[in-house]
Each structure stands twice: as C-alpha cells, then as structure tokens.
Amino acid sequence: MNFDELLGNFPALTITGLEQGAIYALVALGYTLVYGVLRLINFAHSEVFMVGTFTAFWTWEALGYDQNSAAPALGPLILALAAGLIVAGVASAATAVTVELVAYRPLRRRNAPPLAFLITAIGASFVLAESFGIGTSRAPFGMPTLLPSETLFTVFGAAVTNIQLLILGVTLVMMVGLDQFVNRSRLGRGIRAVAQDPDTAALMGVNKNRVILLVFVLGGLMAGVAALLWNVRYEFTKFNVGFLIGLKAFAAAVLGGIGNLRGALLGGLLLGVVENYAAGLFGGEWKDFTGFVLLIVLLMFRPTGLLGESLGRARA
Amino acid sequence: MTATVDKGRPAGFKARWAAMPKQVRWAALAALIVLLYILPNKWFYEYLGFPIGSEYFALYTTRSDFAGVLFDTAVFVLLAVGLNVVVGFAGLLDLGYFGFYALGAYTVALLTSPESRLGTEWPWLAAVPIAVMVAMISGVILGGPTLRLRGDYLAIVTLGFAEMIRLYAARSEGIAQGQRGIPGIPHPPGSGSDGKPLFGVVDARPYYWLLLTLILLVIVLVRNLANSRVGRAWVATREDEDAAEVMGVPTFKYKLWAFAIGAAVAGLTGAVFAGKQTFINSDQFVLESSILVLAAVILGGVGNIKGAIVGGAITWYLPEWLRGVGELLGVEFDAAEYRILIFGLVVIVMMIFRPQGIVPNRRRAAEFADRRQEAVPQEKVSSE
Numbered sequence: 001m002n003f004d005e006l007l008g009n010f011p012a013l014t015i016t017g018l019e020q021g022a023i024y025a026l027v028a029l030g031y032t033l034v035y036g037v038l039r040l041i042n043f044a045h046s047e048v049f050m051v052g053t054f055t056a057f058w059t060w061e062a063l064g065y066d067q068n069s070a071a072p073a074l075g076p077l078i079l080a081l082a083a084g085l086i087v088a089g090v091a092s093a094a095t096a097v098t099v100e101l102v103a104y105r106p107l108r109r110r111n112a113p114p115l116a117f118l119i120t121a122i123g124a125s126f127v128l129a130e131s132f133g134i135g136t137s138r139a140p141f142g143m144p145t146l147l148p149s150e151t152l153f154t155v156f157g158a159a160v161t162n163i164q165l166l167i168l169g170v171t172l173v174m175m176v177g178l179d180q181f182v183n184r185s186r187l188g189r190g191i192r193a194v195a196q197d198p199d200t201a202a203l204m205g206v207n208k209n210r211v212i213l214l215v216f217v218l219g220g221l222m223a224g225v226a227a228l229l230w231n232v233r234y235e236f237t238k239f240n241v242g243f244l245i246g247l248k249a250f251a252a253a254v255l256g257g258i259g260n261l262r263g264a265l266l267g268g269l270l271l272g273v274v275e276n277y278a279a280g281l282f283g284g285e286w287k288d289f290t291g292f293v294l295l296i297v298l299l300m301f302r303p304t305g306l307l308g309e310s311l312g313r314a315r316a
Numbered sequence: 317m318t319a320t321v322d323k324g325r326p327a328g329f330k331a332r333w334a335a336m337p338k339q340v341r342w343a344a345l346a347a348l349i350v351l352l353y354i355l356p357n358k359w360f361y362e363y364l365g366f367p368i369g370s371e372y373f374a375l376y377t378t379r380s381d382f383a384g385v386l387f388d389t390a391v392f393v394l395l396a397v398g399l400n401v402v403v404g405f406a407g408l409l410d411l412g413y414f415g416f417y418a419l420g421a422y423t424v425a426l427l428t429s430p431e432s433r434l435g436t437e438w439p440w441l442a443a444v445p446i447a448v449m450v451a452m453i454s455g456v457i458l459g460g461p462t463l464r465l466r467g468d469y470l471a472i473v474t475l476g477f478a479e480m481i482r483l484y485a486a487r488s489e490g491i492a493q494g495q496r497g498i499p500g501i502p503h504p505p506g507s508g509s510d511g512k513p514l515f516g517v518v519d520a521r522p523y524y525w526l527l528l529t530l531i532l533l534v535i536v537l538v539r540n541l542a543n544s545r546v547g548r549a550w551v552a553t554r555e556d557e558d559a560a561e562v563m564g565v566p567t568f569k570y571k572l573w574a575f576a577i578g579a580a581v582a583g584l585t586g587a588v589f590a591g592k593q594t595f596i597n598s599d600q601f602v603l604e605s606s607i608l609v610l611a612a613v614i615l616g617g618v619g620n621i622k623g624a625i626v627g628g629a630i631t632w633y634l635p636e637w638l639r640g641v642g643e644l645l646g647v648e649f650d651a652a653e654y655r656i657l658i659f660g661l662v663v664i665v666m667m668i669f670r671p672q673g674i675v676p677n678r679r680r681a682a683e684f685a686d687r688r689q690e691a692v693p694q695e696k697v698s699s700e
Contacts, residue, residue, distance in 0.1 A: 041468045041472060102664070103664050103668075110668070110687075111690055112667065112687065113684075113687060114468065115409055116671050118471055119610070119614055119663060120663070120664050120668075122607065122610070122660075122663070123660045123663035123667070124664060125660075126656050126659075126660035127657060127664065130654075130656045130660060131657060134653070134654065243479075243603075244479075247475065251476070254469070254472075285484070285487040288480065289483075289484070292476045292477070292480050295473065296461055296473060299461055299469060299473070300461040303465050303469075
C-alpha cells in the first residue's frame with residue numbers, strides 16, 4: 001500500500017484515468033447498444049476495435065508516415081487524422097456489420113438459444129483476431145508520432161497534454177452526438193422502440209433487422225473513433241490489442257448499467273480513474289485486476305449497474 | 317421399445333448397438349478401454365506390422381512424441397468432460413475454465429516445489445486433494461455472486477477470471493514467481509518392479525495411463541450424477557430456469573454444484589499436469605486453451621460425455637496427426653498454427669447448421685429442433 005504515491009499524484013492519476021476511461025467508454029458504447037437491442041454480449045466487438053487500430057495505422061502508412069517521419073504541420077496533421085478517422089470508422093463499422101450478417105442473423109432466424117449466440121460471438125472474435133494475427137505474423141506494430149505530446153496547462157500541479165484534451169474532447173462530442181441521435185432522431189426512436197419491445201415495434205412498422213444493422217454500424221463507428229484515439233495516444237497495435245480493452249469496456253458498460261448510453265460514459269470514466277488509483281496504491285501489476293474486482297463487487301450489490309439498464313427508456 | 321420404433325427404417329449404428337446383448341456391449345467397451353491403454357506402446361504397432369520410424373502410420377504422430385501427444389490429448393479430454401458438466405448439463409457458459417486448471421497446477425507447484433516461497437515441500441500425492449479443493453472453492457467464490465445473475469454475465473466474469481490469473485502469474489514477482497515460474501515439482505510416487513521410479517522424465521506413457529484411469533473414474537462419477545436427481549435438476553434448469561424454480565428445484569444450488577464440480581475436475585487435471593511437467597509458468601495457461609476446451613465440448617456435442625471425448629480428441633490429436641501427414645505429403649502445413657482460426661470458423665458454422673454437435677445428446681438435439689420450429693411463424697411476420 002503506497003498512500004504517498006496515491007495522494008501525491010492524485011490529480012495526475014485522475015487525468016490519466018479520465019483519458020484512458022474515455023477510450024473504454026467509446027468502446028463500451030458498442031457493447032451497450034448491441035446489448036440494449038439484442039440482449040447479446042457481442043464478444044467480437046473487441047476485434048472491431050482492433051480492426052480500427054490496424055486500418056488507421058495502414059492509412060497513415062499509405063499517406064507516407066512511418067515511425068521515423070517527423071511530426072507533420074497542422075494542415076497535414078488534420079488531414080492524416082481525418083483520413084484515419086474515416087477509414088477506421090468505416091472499417092470497424094463494416095466489420096461489425098459483417099459479423100451481424102454472417103454470424104448472428106442466421107441464428108436469429110433459427111431462434112437459437114442464447115448460449116448459441118454467445119458461442120458464435122466468441123467464435124467470431126477468435127476468427128477475426130487470429131486472421132489478423134496470422135496475417136501480421138503476430139508482431140506488434142509501432143506507429144508514427146503524428147501528434148507529439150505537449151503540456152498545455154496544469155491543474156493542481158498535474159500536466160494536461162494536448163493528446164489528453166483531444167481524447168476527452170472527441171469522446172464528449174461523440175457521446176453527446178450519439179445521445180442526441182438516439183433520443184431525438186427518427187432512427188433513434190426506432191432503436192429505442194426495438195430495445196423496449198421488439199415484437200410490438202415490428203407491429204408498429206419498425207424494420208427490426210434494419211434497426212439491428214444500424215446499431216452495429218453505430219457501435220462500430222464508436223469503436224473506430226476509439227481506435228484512432230488509441231493510435232494517437234499509445235502509438236502501438238497488435239492482433240490481440242482488443243482483448244483487454246474489450247474486457248474492460250464491457251466491465252465499464254456493466255458498471256454504468258448495460259444498455260444505458262450515459263451509463264457507458266460514466267462507467268468508462270469511473271473505471272479508468274479507479275484503475276489508476278489502484279495502480280498508484282498497490283503498484284502497476286494490479287491495475288488490470290481492478291476493473292474485474294470492481295465488476296464482481298458491483299454485480300453482487302447492484303447488478304443493474306449505476307444508472308440502470310434502459311436503452312428503451314433512455315430519456316428517463 | 318426402440319426396436320418397435322425403428323421398424324421399417326434401416327437401423328442406425330446407435331439402434332443396433334442398443335439392440336445388442338448386454339454382454340457384447342460390455343465386452344466391446346472393455347476392448348476399447350484396453351486398446352486405449354496399449355495405444356502409446358511401440359510394440360503394439362510393431363506387432364500390427366507398421367514399420368516404426370518410417371512415415372507410414374495410421375495413428376502415430378510422426379512429428380512429435382506419440383505418448384506425449386496422447387497425454388496432452390488426455391488432458392484435453394478430461395477438461396472437456398469436466399467442462400461438459402458446466403456447459404452441457406447445467407447450460408452455463410464458462411469461458412475461464414483454464415483458470416481453474418491453472419489454479420490446480422499452481423497449488424501443487426507451490427505446495428511441493430522446493431523452490432516455492434511457501435517452503436512446505438509436500439509430496440505430490442498430498443498436494444493433489446488440496447489442489448482440487450482450492451479449485452472447487454474458488455469456483456464457489458466466483459460462482460456465488462455471478463450465478464444469481466443472467467448467464468451472459470457469467471461468461472464474461474469467468475473469461476476475466478482466467479485472464480487475470482494468468483496476468484497476475486506473469487507479472488507478479490511474488491508467489492507465482494512471474495515468467496520464471498516454479499521449477500522442481502516432484503513426480504507422482506511409485507516405483508516399478510525393477511526399483512526405478514514409475515513416473516520419470518522421458519517416458520510420458522505412465523502419465524497417460526494415470527490420466528486415462530482418472531478419465532474413466534470421472535466419467536463414471538459424472539454419468540451417475542447426470543442420471544440422478546442432480547442431473548434431472550440440471551436439465552430442468554437448463555431448459556427453463558423459471559419453470560424449474562416454480563416446480564421447487566433450487567436452481568441456484570444446483571448451478572453452483574455444477575460449477576464447483578467442473579472446477580474440481582479442472583483442478584485435478586492441473587495437478588496431474590504439474591506433476592508431469594515439473595515446471596510451470598504463466599505461459600502455459602493462455603486464454604486460447606480455454607477456448608479450445610470449449611470448442612472441444614461444442615464440436616463433440618454439448619451435454620454428451622461421448623461427445624466431449626470425441627471433441628477433446630479432435631481438438632488436440634487431429635492437428636498433431638495432420639502435421640505428420642502433411643510432412644508425408646511434402647506439404648509444410650502447420651495445422652496447430654491455424655488451429656484457433658479453424659475452430660473459430662467451425663464453431664460459427666456449426667452453431668448455424670448443427671448446433672447439437674457431432675455426437676449429439678438426444679434431448680439437446682430435440683431442444684434445438686423444438687426452438688427451430690417455434691421460430692417458423694415468427695419469421696414469416698418479421699420478414700415482410
């Protein structure tokens with residue numbers, strides 16, 4: 001137990017925690033959306049994130065950036081980030097949609113039991129991870145430093161870098177945008193209707209299969225954004241990069257209340273912060289434990305999560 | 317009764333088997349078991365006329381030590397039989413099954429090894445029951461809070477559990493000694509008629525025989541459980557938990573039992589593995605293995621012990637054998653490298669077209685067929 005470390009670096013740990021938690025939150029949105037509509041843990045979502053990191057990386061390579069290239073000026077930087085964002089978002093969404101069409105939809109048509117869905121999801125996750133693993137010789141890939149870390153200002157003695165600001169800003173924008181989309185738009189109303197009662201929604205003229213596709217597209221887009229932010233921050237990817245992120249993001253989704261969009265954000269940020277406090281208190285090797293222990297304790301006392309499970313009643 | 321039902325149709329293997337006299341069935345079973353015991357012996361193949369050392373082998377794996385492969389296959393079969401109790405009988409998805417296996421192995425290592433920080437240096441045999449207990453108790457601790465919830469939370473919590481155990485063992489320099497691992501675990505006791513120890517380093521056959529014996533014991537136990545009141549409670553819980561609860565089945569209790577029994581079998585397997593290996597570290601307990609065991613159970617046929625055996629044999633033995641065959645044909649195809657990818661694909665396709673597995677459990681197959689029928693009218697509405 002190292003209380004000096006925790007108390008001395010409290011502001012810095014908090015900021016790092018928020019930064020990491022933001023990425024968890026973006027990935028958690030994918031779990032929450034799919035769970036809210038289909039009552040299915042989409043295990044393959046961690047691989048959707050992984051596909052995003054690789055495609056963004058390859059885009060940058062195609063644009064001529066490698067590990068040795070100098071950081072670009074503002075104009076090319078924005079271009080590179082935007083290109084990476086679009087490619088990663090599209091690739092991730094396409095991966096999520098492919099999994100839905102190839103693996104889940106045939107099962108729904110056959111009214112398979114929930115166990116079959118879960119097993120298929122694991123199968124899909126491993127097929128994706130392994131095909132990337134074999135294709136990339138299971139090697140880790142370093143990335144170009146597009147955005148050099150730079151301290152902008154300090155809060156209570158803790159430095160806040162431009163990357164941290166970017167991650168938190170983008171996450172908040174995506175979050176608010178998605179929340180408004182689900183709560184205000186016509187398509188969003190369809191999502192909420194199917195989440196609440198699929199059969200009644202179908203009777204009212206909502207195309208269930210199209211709503212499900214939309215949910216996978218939205219989740220994939222969010223994972224793509226998270227992948228880009230991950231690339232900018234950690235400058236590294238590997239075929240199994242999604243596994244731990246996916247596990248933590250799922251824990252975050254359950255923490256906030258699975259099926260609840262705002263819960264995913266809250267859960268993600270909370271998990272990131274608590275994880276970093278635990279790392280300060282017990283040492284770095286305990287960091288990955290925290291999310292898991294937090295999840296089990298929460299499941300014991302409040303299985304519906306902090307904000308409750310309600311995509312169908314997301315307005316309340 | 318089966319004979320009257322099958323009349324007029326060509327009788328399948330299963331029906332003919334069931335129609336045979338009891339003595340014949342017992343004799344066939346005994347012959348199969350004897351065959352399994354003599355399988356790793358080289359003289360058996362020489363007797364059959366296979367030239368040893370050349371590449372013309374029907375069963376032998378040419379690329380790796382055959383007895384070693386059989387031992388690993390037996391590990392998988394025993395794990396599959398144990399996991400089948402959890403996934404097949406009780407219908408709980410346990411993705412972290414290898415975590416309990418790791419716990420069993422580490423418990424034995426810590427209690428017996430002279431290098432361990434505990435410094436107890438027990439004999440192997442004394443540590444085995446403790447390993448089984450530790451695995452079982454951790455199963456109860458893990459299952460207690462999660463089994464009350466929806467089944468899908470259990471999947472993710474067990475997945476996290478197995479990975480956390482591995483991560484802890486890999487990173488912490490404390491009790492599990494990180495990547496260096498724990499060496500010097502003693503072998504099982506016993507000496508042959510010539511005074512040499514029965515369980516040595518080079519020869520994997522005694523370990524295979526030990527595991528085979530354990531497999532037979534566990535199968536007898538599990539079979540009896542499945543056909544008892546407990547087994548009926550598992551089936552009822554799996555098919556409809558609410559209905560079972562209303563009918564007075566304490567579903568939580570029986571789910572916890574299934575989980576604990578599965579964990580205990582995994583702990584036992586881990587203990588034997590540690591005794592053979594004499595050295596363990598975190599690299600031996602990767603997540604892929606958890607998934608392979610699950611794939612074994614699903615491929616073979618969920619809820620069927622025979623299926624679990626077939627599945628366990630397929631997931632480990634077949635890729636090793638194919639390596640030898642590939643060499644024979646001059647193809648450098650390492651099936652073990654693509655194992656996870658192939659099993660992932662097979663599992664997806666299987667869940668769609670044959671969810672009941674290769675050797676299906678009759679009741680499970682009927683459940684799937686039933687649900688499929690229920691889906692038909694719904695599909696007509698929603699596809700408009």
